[in-house]
């Protein structure tokens with residue numbers, strides 16, 4: 001493994017994952033800082049974040065470009081706090097959404113004390129990796145007279161998915177990566193098997209500066225509950241829906257309502273109205289490109305009599321009669337009305353399955369038992385419309 005960075009911090013020994021149970025060997029000053037996690041789509045960023053943090057904060061999926069938002073996970077150890085910044089894959093933007101995602105990546109990188117550059121063990125180094133490297137170099141390295149690059153912040157190559165390689169193949173891969181750039185360190189891991197993740201933590205701790213704890217010990221994410229739930233829903237939808245549609249889906253958590261103390265669940269009386277399934281045959285026609293066909297006007301339609309979908313399972317109905325539950329209202333935005341039946345599924349089968357998968361994790365995020373309402377709405381061509389991108393949460397930095 002190379003260590004070519006002049007001002008690189010030496011990794012500190014004695015840290016291991018596991019939060020409060022982690023032990024420190026020797027006496028080291030406390031460290032804290034931001035580590036940006038970058039890599040091409042599908043390299044395993046989200047899975048690694050989850051393995052590092054030991055909990056589900058970023059969504060994972062077998063489809064590329066799942067991650068749309070910068071998600072921060074906070075790893076608190078006895079002598080260090082690492083704030084991990086997950087980034088949407090750096091890629092060539094095709095839509096305005098893509099451009100904004102790239103802007104988010106810029107913002108994440110600007111804050112970073114060090115970079116974890118993920119490279120998949122099971123794939124050749126490709127144009128996507130080279131594009132990321134040149135972007136990192138343009139922001140974080142200087143070219144010396146002899147043509148070599150020196151990093152201004154530590155850049156650690158994290159070789160992911162090593163469980164897919166034999167030992168011999170891994171050695172060859174590590175040598176290729178060593179040739180690829182003068183990384184501060186190279187750490188092979190399997191997030192799936194939790195192999196060498198502790199070593200990665202130890203190395204990353206060494207890349208952040210001395211400093212006090214930035215967040216309370218119990219905090220693992222900077223994300224709001226709404227945002228965590230929206231990411232979770234997107235992840236579940238990606239698993240559920242099998243074609244390209246999910247990438248034209250946006251998820252917005254409209255509200256999380258907590259029950260008033262000692263009041264019965266007043267939603268129980270609405271259940272029949274909500275239970276009616278309309279299967280998206282409604283009038284969100286392709287008609288206009290006018291300003292009116294945006295999120296708000298479609299929202300109005302879907303919250304009226306022809307509301308697309310609030311599928312009630314018997315369990316939901318039973319749950320509604322039990323007081324002291326929270327209620328989460330979620331809107332799924334598609335780009336065209338013809339996409340609604342795909343999301344909803346025959347006899348609402350997709351929504352029913354999605355809700356079933358969501359129940360437990362949403363309860364955990366909300367902190368109590370929760371009823372979930374899902375509405376499917378149309379936000380015409382939202383990926384290319386600046387106004388709608390703003391409304392759906394993809395703001396300019």
Ligand SMILES: Nc1nc2c(ncn2[C@@H]2O[C@H](COP(=O)(O)OP(=O)(O)OP(=O)(O)O)[C@@H](O)[C@H]2O)c(=O)[nH]1
Nearest residue numbers: 042043044045046047060061064065066067191192
């Ligand atoms: N075998 C193996 N598969 C992994 C490992 N880590 C991730 N994967 C798989 O790789 C795929 C992509 O993982 P993600 O964590 O969603 O990747 P990502 O880089 O966050 O993806 P984007 O959000 O699209 O950028 C999923 O199918 C994971 O199960 C690993 O350590 N070993």
